[in-house]
Amino acid sequence: MSREKLSGAEIVIEELKDEGVEVAFGIPGGVLLDLYDVIYKQDAIRHILMRHEQCAAHAADGYARVSGRTGVCIATSGPGATNLVTGLANASMDSVPVVALTGQVVTSAIGTNAFQEASTFTITMPVTKHNFLVKRTEDLPKVIHNAFHIASTGRKGVVLVDLPKDVLADVAKVNLHPKETFAGYKPNIKPNKVQTKKTAETLATAERPLILAGGGVISSNATEELRSLAELLGAGVVTTLMGKGAIPEDHPLCLGMAGMHGHVYANRAINECDALLALGTRFSDRLTAWQLDQFAPDATMIHVDIDTAEINKNIQVDIPIVGDVKLALDDILKWLEKHKKLGGKSVWMQRIKEMHSACDECIKDVKRAGTSLSDMFVKELNRILDDDAVITTEVGQCQMFAAHYYMTKRPRRFITSGGLGTMGFGFPAAIGAQVGAPDNKVVDIAGDGSFLMTCQDLATCVENDIPVVVCILDNRYLGMVRQWQELFFDKKYSHTGLGLTPDFVKLAEAFGCYAERVEKPEGLKDVLGNAFKSGKPAVIDLIVGKDDKILPMIPPGGGIMGMIGTERCKHI
Amino acid sequence: MQTHIVSLLVEDRPGVLTRMSGMFTMRGINITSLTVSPCEKKGLSRMTVAIKGTESEVEKVRKQLSNLIEVVKVVDLRAAEAIICDLCLLKVHTKDSEVRLEVMQLAQSYGAKIMDAALDSVILELTEEPMKIDRFVDLMQHFGVKQLFRTGVTAIGRGAGGG
Ligand SMILES: Cc1cc2nc3c(=O)[nH]c(=O)nc-3n(C[C@H](O)[C@H](O)[C@H](O)COP(=O)(O)OP(=O)(O)OC[C@H]3O[C@@H](n4cnc5c(N)ncnc54)[C@H](O)[C@@H]3O)c2cc1C
Ligand SMILES: Cc1ncc(C[n+]2csc(CCOP(=O)(O)OP(=O)(O)O)c2C)c(N)n1
Numbered sequence: 192m193s194r195e196k197l198s199g200a201e202i203v204i205e206e207l208k209d210e211g212v213e214v215a216f217g218i219p220g221g222v223l224l225d226l227y228d229v230i231y232k233q234d235a236i237r238h239i240l241m242r243h244e245q246c247a248a249h250a251a252d253g254y255a256r257v258s259g260r261t262g263v264c265i266a267t268s269g270p271g272a273t274n275l276v277t278g279l280a281n282a283s284m285d286s287v288p289v290v291a292l293t294g295q296v297v298t299s300a301i302g303t304n305a306f307q308e309a310s311t312f313t314i315t316m317p318v319t320k321h322n323f324l325v326k327r328t329e330d331l332p333k334v335i336h337n338a339f340h341i342a343s344t345g346r347k348g349v350v351l352v353d354l355p356k357d358v359l360a361d362v363a364k365v366n367l368h369p370k371e372t373f374a375g376y377k378p379n380i381k382p383n384k385v386q387t388k389k390t391a392e393t394l395a396t397a398e399r400p401l402i403l404a405g406g407g408v409i410s411s412n413a414t415e416e417l418r419s420l421a422e423l424l425g426a427g428v429v430t431t432l433m434g435k436g437a438i439p440e441d442h443p444l445c446l447g448m449a450g451m452h453g454h455v456y457a458n459r460a461i462n463e464c465d466a467l468l469a470l471g472t473r474f475s476d477r478l479t480a481w482q483l484d485q486f487a488p489d490a491t492m493i494h495v496d497i498d499t500a501e502i503n504k505n506i507q508v509d510i511p512i513v514g515d516v517k518l519a520l521d522d523i524l525k526w527l528e529k530h531k532k533l534g535g536k537s538v539w540m541q542r543i544k545e546m547h548s549a550c551d552e553c554i555k556d557v558k559r560a561g562t563s564l565s566d567m568f569v570k571e572l573n574r575i576l577d578d579d580a581v582i583t584t585e586v587g588q589c590q591m592f593a594a595h596y597y598m599t600k601r602p603r604r605f606i607t608s609g610g611l612g613t614m615g616f617g618f619p620a621a622i623g624a625q626v627g628a629p630d631n632k633v634v635d636i637a638g639d640g641s642f643l644m645t646c647q648d649l650a651t652c653v654e655n656d657i658p659v660v661v662c663i664l665d666n667r668y669l670g671m672v673r674q675w676q677e678l679f680f681d682k683k684y685s686h687t688g689l690g691l692t693p694d695f696v697k698l699a700e701a702f703g704c705y706a707e708r709v710e711k712p713e714g715l716k717d718v719l720g721n722a723f724k725s726g727k728p729a730v731i732d733l734i735v736g737k738d739d740k741i742l743p744m745i746p747p748g749g750g751i752m753g754m755i756g757t758e759r760c761k762h763i
Numbered sequence: 764m765q766t767h768i769v770s771l772l773v774e775d776r777p778g779v780l781t782r783m784s785g786m787f788t789m790r791g792i793n794i795t796s797l798t799v800s801p802c803e804k805k806g807l808s809r810m811t812v813a814i815k816g817t818e819s820e821v822e823k824v825r826k827q828l829s830n831l832i833e834v835v836k837v838v839d840l841r842a843a844e845a846i847i848c849d850l851c852l853l854k855v856h857t858k859d860s861e862v863r864l865e866v867m868q869l870a871q872s873y874g875a876k877i878m879d880a881a882l883d884s885v886i887l888e889l890t891e892e893p894m895k896i897d898r899f900v901d902l903m904q905h906f907g908v909k910q911l912f913r914t915g916v917t918a919i920g921r922g923a924g925g926g
Contacts, residue, residue: 316782317789321832324778341832375774375835500826503819 194366199328199359200225202367203292206335208235209368212263214626215292216241216250220267221307222294222356239626239655244271246619246648248278251289253620256606257581258627259412261288261343268294269307272353273314277613279349280318284610285433286410288347290338291315295355298326311353320348325355328363336369337376345378346498347410379499382514387522389510390468390493394523395532397466397491399539400426403449406433406609407471407496407516409602414438416520417470423527425536427464427543429457431472433609436599443547444540450478451745452591455760456546458751461487463542469494471516474505475610482750495519549761554596557712561759563739565589565664567712569596569636572662575716580632581606581624585617585641587671589664591741593636604631615644621659622652632723635661639692640669649702652728660722660729661699666737667692674740678755679747699730708732766795767821768847768918771810771828772802772836779833783810786827792816796849796915807835811917840918847918849893851900852878854886856907866906873899884909 197205203226207215214237219227230238241247244266251262262282266275272293282289296305312324321341323334338350394400408417414437421428421444428438429449438445449457461467467490472478479486483506492508494501495516502511512519527533553559557570569592576582578600584590584607599605606624608616621635635642642663652659664670673687699706705725707718709732722729742756749755773779780799787794795813802809814821821839829837840847853875857863866885867877875889889899893916900911 312778313781316778316785373774373832376832498830500823500830502826504823 194364196362196364198225198229198362199331199354200229202328202331202363202365203335203354203359204229204233204236205367206332207263210336210339211260212236214239214254215263215265216247216254216623217265217292218244218247218267218271219265220271220294222268222296223265223359225356225359226265226292226294226354239622239651241619242647242650243645244274245278245615246622246645246651248275248282248289248291249613249616249619249645250623250626251291252278252282252287253583253606253623254627255282255287255289255623256620257603257624259603260627261290261339262623263290263292265292266294267307268296268311269309272311273309276314276318279315279351281608281611281613281616283318283320283349285608286347286406287349288342289349290342291349291351293351293353294359295324295353297357298355299357301355311351315351318349319351320346322351322353324353325358328358328361329365331358332365332367333369333371337372340372341376345380379497379513380515380518382495382512382519382522384522386510386512387519388526390512391523391526391530393466393491393493393510394424394426394468395527395530396534398534398536399463399465400424400536401460401464401467401490402426402428403431403461403467403469403472404428404434404437405431405470405472408434408437411471411497411515411517412602413470413517413520414602416517416524418442420520420524423524424533425540426468427460427539427546429453429460431475431478431609432594432607434472435594435605436602439600440598441551441600443544446543446546447550448594449751451480452477452595452741454550454595455743455754455757456550458754460543460546462752464490466491467493469508470520471496473501476505479506480745480751480753481748482753485750485752545763549763552761553759554598559759564712564735565592565666565739565741566596568662568664568715568733568735569593571712571715572634572636573597575719576632576634579604580634581621581628583607583617583621583624583633583635585635585637586612586614587638587641587669588666588674588739588741589636589638589641589670591671592664595741597636614638614641618642618645618659618661619648621661622648622657625657625659633659635659637661637663638670639663639665639667639695640689642695643693646698649699649704649728649730653703658726658728660719660731662731662733663695664735665692665695665732666735666739668737670737670739671741673737677738677740695730695732703727705729706731708734710734764815764817767814767816768840768842768845768916769812769814769821769825769828770838770840770918770920771812771834772804773808773810774833774835775801775806775808776833779808780810782831782833783828786824786831787812787814790820790824792820792824796913798915798917800917811915813916838920840920845918845920847892847916848890849896849916850888850890850914851896852886852888852912853900853903853908854884854910855903856884856909858883862906866903869902875899
C-alpha cells in the first residue's frame, strides 16, 4: 500500500472499513467532531445514534453475539467514556469481541483535569482485553488493525482505543492496512494431539460420557462438531447459560442448562457421569455451585479452553487441552472415526433420553400444576416464536425463566448477560442483534426493573426502524432479589418493591412504539402477532405475579444435587 | 507461602507497569519488590517481581500475566536455578571512632563497600542475595540504622534457563 496523507479521523474510518465494519453504535461529542465529520462524508459504515453510551456498548455487544463479527461502539471523552464502562465490562466478562473508540482531550492537556477529561485508559484497563491510548496520528493504522485482531482472536474480548482530539485532527503520511501484530500476542489455538488422543480414548471407553458445552463452543462456531461427537458417542450434553444454543435444546441427547438455575436432570447427569468433556467453559460458581464434591465426583475431567489461565482455575482437571474447541473436536472426531472403539453405552443413553423427556414434558406443558404466570408466558413464547428468532434477556427472574423455559434451537439466538449480570442489557443488546440479523424476529424477555434502566433507547429504535419487541414480565418488583428475600431472608422485602411503576404501554406509545398489555398467557399469541405486523418497535407488558418464583434452584452454599423447589419436576 | 520471583519480558510502553501490577492487585497479591530496567533487546524491558504466595496462586498469576498483550515472556524463577541479587544502601550511626571502626570491619567481612564516611555516620553498599542482606541489615541495626534503601531483587536464570 502506498503512503497516503490523511487526517487521523480519516485513517480511523479507512481502517474500520478495511476490517469490514458495517455498523457502529455511538454518541458524538466535542473531541469527536473530526471523526464524526468523516463519518458524515461516507456511507460504507452505518452509524446508529444511541441515547446512552451504555446502550451503545450493549448494542455493539448484542450485534457481535448474533453475527459473530466484532461490534463497534463510539463515545466521547469524559462522561461518554465512563458511561461506556458497564457495557465494556459486560462484554469482557462474556468474552464478546467489541472494539470501543473513545475521544480524548488533546494530548497536551492530558492529565490537567481538562474539560471532559477522564483517564479512560486507566479506568478501562480492568474491563478490557487490551486498550490503547494513541499519542501519534501515524500510529493509528497499526493500532486500529491490532484492536480488531486482538478483539476477534484467541479468547475474544473488548479492545478500547482512546483517541485524543489532536491525534484525530492532525494529518500524517501513513501506510494504510498494516498487517504487523504484537510480539507478546500469540493466542494458543492448536490443541495438543497427545491430549486430544487421550481424550478420544477416554470418551470411547467411558460408560457414561457427558459433554458440558460452554460459551466457547458458540464463540468458535463448533456447534456442528459438538452435535456429531455427542451422536457418535451417545453422550449426553448439558450447557452453561452461555452455551445455550450450542446444541438444539430439543435434541434427545440434550439435557439443557446446568447450574444454580439449571434443569434438575442436567445437574444430575453431571453428578452421574464417568467422563466429563467440558468445552469452552470457565466453570463459574453459578454452574458448579459450592459443594464441589457433588460436581462430577466419579468422572475423568477433560477441559478444552483457549485460555491457559482457565485451566485448573476453578476445577482441577485430569486432561487439560489448551486450544480452540472446534479444532479439538475435529481431532477427537477424527480419532474416534478412525479407531471405532466405542464401548457399549446403551444403558446410559437410555437414562439420558429418560432425563431429557422429563424436562421436555415440563417445558411443553404450559398449564402444568403449580406453574406461575411468568413460566406460562415464556412457555407460550417458546411455542409462538420460530427457531431463528433471537431472544435477548434482561437480568433477574425474567432471565432465568427465559433460560429455563425457552428452548433455544440454534447458536447465537439466545443472548444474555451471563458473567456480569447487567440489568438493562437485554434491550440495547436486542437493538444490536436486530441490526446484525435484520430478517429475524428479536424479542427481549425483560423485567420491569431492568427495562427502566435503559428504556430511553426506544427512541433509537423508532428513529432507525429497529423493530425489536420487548416483552416485560411485569411483577412490580426487583423479582430476583425479592425471591431471595422470600426464601432466605424471612420475607423481609427490603427495597425490592418498585411501587408505582410507570404505565409501560403509555410510556412506549409516547416514544412512538406499538404497545399492548396482556394479562393472560393465551392472549400473547395475537398480541405478539400484531406487534410483528405493525413493523414497529414494540413493548408488550405481561402482567405476572409478584410471588412467581423461578424454581428449582440451588440455594447459596449448596451443591448441584441440592436443588430446592423440585416439587413440580417429574421424578424419575 | 513462599517468595517467588517472576521475571517478565515486556514491551517498553506507558501503561505496562499499571497493567501488570493491576493483575496482582486483582488477585489480592502483595508485591514484595519490583525492578524494571532496559534489557538486551531493543524496545523491551525486563521486570523482576518478588511476591509471596502459594504455588497455585503464583501459577494462576503467571498464566494471567502471560495473557497480557505487552508481556512477551513470563518465567517463574526458582531460587535454586537462578542468581538472585539485591542492592542495599545503609546509613549507619557511628557515635564514636570505636564504633566506626567496628562498623567498617563488619562491613568489610560482608563484602560491603564504604561509600561515604562522616563523623557520626557511614554509608555502606552491599549487593548480595536478599537473605544475606537481611542478615547484614540486622547486624547493623545493632548500631542504629538511620536510613535503609534496597532496590529489590533482580534475578537471572542459570545456564540456558530463565527469562
Ligand atoms: C441471575 C443469573 C443466574 C445464572 N445462573 C446460571 C446457571 O444456573 N447456570 C450457568 O451455567 N450459568 C448461570 N449464570 C451465568 C454465569 O454467571 C456465567 O456467565 C456462565 O456460567 C458462564 O458460562 P461459560 O463458562 O460457558 O461461558 P463464558 O463465560 O462465555 O466463558 C467461555 C469460556 O470459553 C473459553 N473460550 C472462548 N472461546 C474459545 C474457543 N474458541 N475455544 C476454546 N475455548 C474458548 C473462554 O476462555 C472461557 O473460559 C447465571 C447468571 C446470572 C446473571
Ligand atoms: C445494574 C444492576 N443492578 C443491580 C443488580 C442486582 N439485581 C439482580 S436481579 C435484580 C432484580 C431485577 O429485577 P427485574 O428487572 O424487575 O427482573 P425480575 O427479577 O423481576 O424478573 C437486581 C436488582 C443487577 N444485576 N444489575
